[in-house]
Amino acid sequence: MKIDVYFSPAQVDEMQLREKNVVVIDVLRASSTIVAALHNGAREIIPVSSVESAVKVSGNLFGDVVLRGGERNGKMIDGFNLGNSPSEYTEEAVKGKSIILCTTNGSVAMVRARYAKNMTVACFNNISSVVEFMEEINDDFSIVCAGQQSLFALEDAVCAGMIVKQLSDKDSLMLELNDAAVTAHVLYKTYNKNLLKMIKSCDHGRYLAGIGFEDDLKLCAEIDSVATVPMLAGSVIKVKKEAMRPSVGNPLGTTAEAVAD
Numbered sequence: 336m337k338i339d340v341y342f343s344p345a346q347v348d349e350m351q352l353r354e355k356n357v358v359v360i361d362v363l364r365a366s367s368t369i370v371a372a373l374h375n376g377a378r379e380i381i382p383v384s385s386v387e388s389a390v391k392v393s394g395n396l397f398g399d400v401v402l403r404g405g406e407r408n409g410k411m412i413d414g415f416n417l418g419n420s421p422s423e424y425t426e427e428a429v430k431g432k433s434i435i436l437c438t439t440n441g442s443v444a445m446v447r448a449r450y451a452k453n454m455t456v457a458c459f460n461n462i463s464s465v466v467e468f469m470e471e472i473n474d475d476f477s478i479v480c481a482g483q484q485s486l487f488a489l490e491d492a493v494c495a496g497m498i499v500k501q502l503s504d505k506d507s508l509m510l511e512l513n514d515a516a517v518t519a520h521v522l523y524k525t526y527n528k529n530l531l532k533m534i535k536s537c538d539h540g541r542y543l544a545g546i547g548f549e550d551d552l553k554l555c556a557e558i559d560s561v562a563t564v565p566m567l568a569g570s571v572i573k574v575k576k577e578a579m580r581p582s583v584g585n586p587l588g589t590t591a592e593a594v595a596d
């Protein structure tokens with residue numbers, strides 16, 4: 336199994352991810368939010384890369400079964416129902432809803448992977464379940480860290496390193512790692528004793544704490560708090576077992592092209 340880690344989506348384009356198996360990581364906070372939303376019964380997540388697309392895709396179902404979530408500078412976007420804090424995506428708020436998600440880095444990275452053969456979303460909260468899914472697929476994977484404005488983000492790299500570590504512990508797998516995957520593994524070994532401390536001290540963690548989201552850091556540092564594996568099905572992200580069903584309609588009738596902005 337070849338594992339290629341990319342520390343920023345800027346290092347890889349849509350065509351390089353086409354027909355690949357892809358894991359997108361945005362620990363702070365889009366991946367953690369998606370995992371929370373699906374765990375709490377959201378019907379699906381539709382990642383988009385601009386506010387304009389979010390408005391276009393939500394159309395006239397907005398506010399009923401369709402919610403808009405996301406952030407700019409970490410804060411809820413005007414006219415949206417939800418921000419990008421996993422704590423907002425409670426069962427009461429999201430059960431049965433389609434959520435159009437627009438975030439600065441995370442949803443953009445997911446849109447970039449929209450032509451992947453298999454695309455899943457990882458964070459510390461669902462990491463062992465994602466690793467099991469990778470073992471099941473037993474094929475090469477690209478791990479794309481959402482990073483921060485095309486730059487390296489420590490928390491995503493450490494999460495990628497934890498995936499590498501868990502895969503390398505599996506006797507059934509023979510891994511071939513690119514240099515970034517080796518580096519991510521080294522970073523994981525450096526920081527694994529106190530992930531919360533790492534998250535609190537990284538650039539985006541400090542920023543989020545500064546704008547009042549310190550509690551999110553604790554939530555996002557939890558390892559294996561849920562077993563949800565999100566999976567791209569067409570242009571929507573669903574819980575894996577639903578995504579694998581042969582026909583997966585969605586009330587918006589979106590296609591990959593519809594969100595290709």
Ligand code: MLT
Nearest residue numbers: 363364365438439440441
């Ligand atoms: C992003 O996509 O950049 C984020 O998830 C930012 C955040 O809300 O913390």
